[in-house]
Amino acid sequence: MSKVSDAFATFKSRLELTKTEQDDASRRQKDVRATVQASFDVDHDFLAGSYGRHTKTKPLKDIDIFVVLGTKESERRKAHPKAVLDDLEACLVDAYGRDQVVRDRRCVTGDTQRSDHGQEPGSLGQLGPAGEDAQELEPSERSAHRALVPG
Numbered sequence: 001m002s003k004v005s006d007a008f009a010t011f012k013s014r015l016e017l018t019k020t021e022q023d024d025a026s027r028r029q030k031d032v033r034a035t036v037q038a039s040f041d042v043d044h045d046f047l048a049g050s051y052g053r054h055t056k057t058k059p060l061k062d063i064d065i066f067v068v069l070g071t072k073e074s075e076r077r078k079a080h081p082k083a084v085l086d087d088l089e090a091c092l093v094d095a096y097g098r099d100q101v102v103r104d105r106r107c108v109t110g111d112t113q114r115s116d117h118g119q120e121p122g123s124l125g126q127l128g129p130a131g132e133d134a135q136e137l138e139p140s141e142r143s144a145h146r147a148l149v150p151g
Helices: 003-015 019-039 049-053 071-078 081-096 131-136 139-146
Strands: 042-048 064-069 101-103 108-110
Touching: 019 042, 019 064, 019 081, 042 049, 049 064, 064 071, 071 081, 081 101, 081 108
Parallel strands: none
Antiparallel strands: 042 064, 101 108
């Protein structure tokens, strides 16, 4: 290989997550999804952002998880997005602790460190509202946020 190819391969490998880091991220996002599914009727969920697109690099800062509520969530689907975020926040606080969950206006984020598991911190990613609050988003963001809580 040429020196440029070798240098690029080294550079690229330093940006990529190791197998251990990938396995840890996968375990954490699955845990968050299972936690949300235990408290909500979830039609489906999916990964978004750089982790979902497989373009993540070190350090992995977050994993964005979008959740589409199921038909049994008709009351939540009719509710203001703030109410849905309140319920999501409560669900994640119960699972991960108040210190690990941060509420923003449009999403809930936090670390997947459970006090009873002794895990290192890892990001929960974000879940945001659809509906009225989504109107304040950029047009490209609106369709993605509508997937969270169908209108």
